Amino acid sequence: MSSMTKRNVAAGVWEIIDTDTNERVYKFRARKRADVDKAMNMVRIGLKKQNIEARFITEWEEIPTDN
Secondary structure (H helix, E strand, O other): OOOOOOOOOOOOEEEEOOOOOOOEEEEEEEEEEEHHHHHHHHHHHHOOOOOOEEEEEEOOOOOOOOO
C-alpha cells in the first residue's frame, strides 16, 4: 500500500462479544465502519442481545485481481 493511499481504519476482522459472559457471538470481516454497525444491529435484533461489544481482531488485505 502506498503512503498516499488512505486506509480505512475499520477494515479488518472483527468479533462481537457478549459483555456479560465474554463469549464470542459473531466473527466477521468488515470493509468499513458501516459493516460493523450493521453486524451489531443484526446481533441485537436476531439474537436479542443488548450487552454486546465489537472488538477489532486483525487487519486483512484484499488479494489484487489480475485484469
